[in-house]
Amino acid sequence: MLEKLEARVANSTDLVLIREVRRCFDARAYRAAYVMTWLATAESLKAKFIVMGNRDSQIGRVSRQLEQMEAQRKPTDSFVLDKAKEFGLLSPDEHVKLDHMLTMRNVYAHPLGAAPERVEVLAAISVAVECVLSRPPLLRHGYATEVVRSLLEDRHFLDDVESAIDEHARAVAARLNPIVVPFLFEKLTQGLEALAGDPESAVFWRRGVRFAGTFLETASPDFASDEWDLAQRSEQCPRACSQVLSGARIWPLLPRSAQDAVLGHLVEPHKRGGGALPLQSTDVRRALSLRDEDLLTTRQRARLSAALASAPYDVLRSAAVSLRDYLDKVIDDLSSHDWYTQNPAANAVEHAGHSGVAELSPDNQVRLGRSILQAADGQSNGAAAVLAKVEQSVEHYPRDFVLGIFLECFTNELGQFRLKKHCLFTTLRLAIQHPQTEELWSQLLASVESSEPKYAWGEEYSDAMRSVEEAIRTGGVPVSPTDELIGMLRDKAAAHAGEPWDSSIA
Numbered sequence: 001m002l003e004k005l006e007a008r009v010a011n012s013t014d015l016v017l018i019r020e021v022r023r024c025f026d027a028r029a030y031r032a033a034y035v036m037t038w039l040a041t042a043e044s045l046k047a048k049f050i051v052m053g054n055r056d057s058q059i060g061r062v063s064r065q066l067e068q069m070e071a072q073r074k075p076t077d078s079f080v081l082d083k084a085k086e087f088g089l090l091s092p093d094e095h096v097k098l099d100h101m102l103t104m105r106n107v108y109a110h111p112l113g114a115a116p117e118r119v120e121v122l123a124a125i126s127v128a129v130e131c132v133l134s135r136p137p138l139l140r141h142g143y144a145t146e147v148v149r150s151l152l153e154d155r156h157f158l159d160d161v162e163s164a165i166d167e168h169a170r171a172v173a174a175r176l177n178p179i180v181v182p183f184l185f186e187k188l189t190q191g192l193e194a195l196a197g198d199p200e201s202a203v204f205w206r207r208g209v210r211f212a213g214t215f216l217e218t219a220s221p222d223f224a225s226d227e228w229d230l231a232q233r234s235e236q237c238p239r240a241c242s243q244v245l246s247g248a249r250i251w252p253l254l255p256r257s258a259q260d261a262v263l264g265h266l267v268e269p270h271k272r273g274g275g276a277l278p279l280q281s282t283d284v285r286r287a288l289s290l291r292d293e294d295l296l297t298t299r300q301r302a303r304l305s306a307a308l309a310s311a312p313y314d315v316l317r318s319a320a321v322s323l324r325d326y327l328d329k330v331i332d333d334l335s336s337h338d339w340y341t342q343n344p345a346a347n348a349v350e351h352a353g354h355s356g357v358a359e360l361s362p363d364n365q366v367r368l369g370r371s372i373l374q375a376a377d378g379q380s381n382g383a384a385a386v387l388a389k390v391e392q393s394v395e396h397y398p399r400d401f402v403l404g405i406f407l408e409c410f411t412n413e414l415g416q417f418r419l420k421k422h423c424l425f426t427t428l429r430l431a432i433q434h435p436q437t438e439e440l441w442s443q444l445l446a447s448v449e450s451s452e453p454k455y456a457w458g459e460e461y462s463d464a465m466r467s468v469e470e471a472i473r474t475g476g477v478p479v480s481p482t483d484e485l486i487g488m489l490r491d492k493a494a495a496h497a498g499e500p501w502d503s504s505i506a
Contacts, residue, residue: 005125008134014044018133021125031108031115034124038077038105041098041128045080048089048137056142059087077102087140088179094131101127138177144184147172151211152191152204160203162210169214181219182227188212189233192240212244216253223254230258238265246286248293256297263287263300267307279311281318288321313344323352324359327368334371334383342375346382350389354396362400369404370413373427377409377420387426391433399436406431406440410464411447416454417492419464428468428477441481448488453496461493 002022009015017040024033046066053060062083069076081102085095101124107113116124150157158164176184192208195201223230234241242265245254254262266287269277287304290296296304308316308326316326323330326348333345349357349372357365375383387405390397409420409427431440453460468486471477 001122002125005129008129010134010136011044011047013047014040014133017043018125018129025118025121025125028118030118030121033121034108034116035105037121037124037128038101041101041132042077042080044132045084045089046076048135049080049083051137052087052139052143056140058142059140062087088177089135089138090131097127098131136174139175140177140180141183144176144180145187148184148187148191151188151208152195155203158207160207165207165210166214169211170218173215173218176219178219178221179227181216181221185212185216186233189237189240189244192244193237196239209240209243213247213250216244217247217249220253223258230254231261234258234261234265238269242266242283243286246290248289248295251290251295259300263290263296263303267304279307279315281315284308284311284315284319284321288319288325313348317348317351322359323349323356324364327360327364331367331371334375334380337378339380339382342378342380343382346372346375346380346386350382350386353389354393354398357401358398360401362398365398365400366404366407369401369406370408371404373405373408373420373423377422379422384423387423387430391426391430394430394433395435397434399434399439402430402434403440403443406444407447410444411451412454415447415451417448417451417460417464418454419460419467421467424467425471425477428471428482432478432481437481441484445484445488448485448492451492459493461489461496465489465493 002025006015006018006022009018017036021033021036021040024030024036046063049059049063049066053063066076066080069079078099081090081095081098084090085092090098104116104120104124108116158168172184173181188208189212192205192212195205195208198205221228230241230245234245242262245251245258245262246266251259266283267279269279269283284307287307291301291304305325308321309329311321311326330345330348333341336342349368357368360368372383372386376387390402390405394402406427409424411417431437431444434440465486468477468482468489472479472482
């Protein structure tokens, strides 16, 4: 058992006295072993104060007091215990145990007093190792304050690379007393909040956010304990907390209430006391990364989707949000019959390009193609620019997107026939130039064949036939495969010739 306890001693200097304890114990000199156990404990605490005092001015004053008391030959044992409790080296329960050991050391050190039993000595050694000897000297508030100052003020304190920042964060977490972790987090987020949005402080902001994430991951505090009120801290320092606490490594450690608060600041930013703030692309990226890591609840995903639906297109573009994440917003805006609403939506589609469109499901590609054609037919410049871009590289665009454009020119989603003439030439060329042209034409012909005229006066098919014939004559559209379409339109026109006009449909 003593071998296992000795192996847990953290400081090689402490091993000198512990080995003396073991020799006394093996020789059954239990009185001497007990007294030496106390000496090893007291000297270890003093050494910890000296090491910690080099980085913490408050603890440094304790070290100097100890030196003065020893120089004046004053007893220091109780003083060391009390200060160890005050500065968090010992918990209240541990202080009680060691104070009892000190009392019994005074009893057993008296030559006329009773000697300890073997089991008492083993218990004392176990308490000494568990409470003191197995622990490295952990630093406190003064050190934490200096860490934050160096991170956020000294430009050359660390190399500006993630590996160096992570290494320093892990080292600080290993040196810092756990009770000081909330204090360091509070000071760091206060400092970061003051730097938020300042381009000249970008290096400090980036360094601080990275440090905080790695530090918290390493320290792994209990965020549900009374020392942490992350919802309130997020309200006081929304920019800093939303960036630090939304990391994939930290998010699972947060209570649900804290997660909800942080997500709110990411996707629904507001001023303290009320009033909305502009959505930031960096915040959107953080929220999307949590979703992509499957770390959001169903409700949290819904909040993110709602935020994307109302976000400005420039924010979505800056955040590199996939078109599939805000497709419904795009389609709604393209259907608005308002150029000022349609054009930004069309610009988003143009920016997404063929790769962004290809990420959509086949059905959504068709929906988007139809919406682009509708807006372009209504003379939206943005939608017309999309058609022009598609025509320049039609071979790269997915078939179903081009199919949506092609179908919308002739039939609507209800299978009703009506021609959208404004983009007819472009639409025919797209369908002919696409690598899967045969499939496109086959599906169009099937749609036209099964269609009914949207307007019951029966002229839709004959008007469309004449428009396609004109496209062949003047628009540079080849005869084949448009000749089959012309024949089908002629047959449909003949079948519906002379039908009465239904004013209720008109």
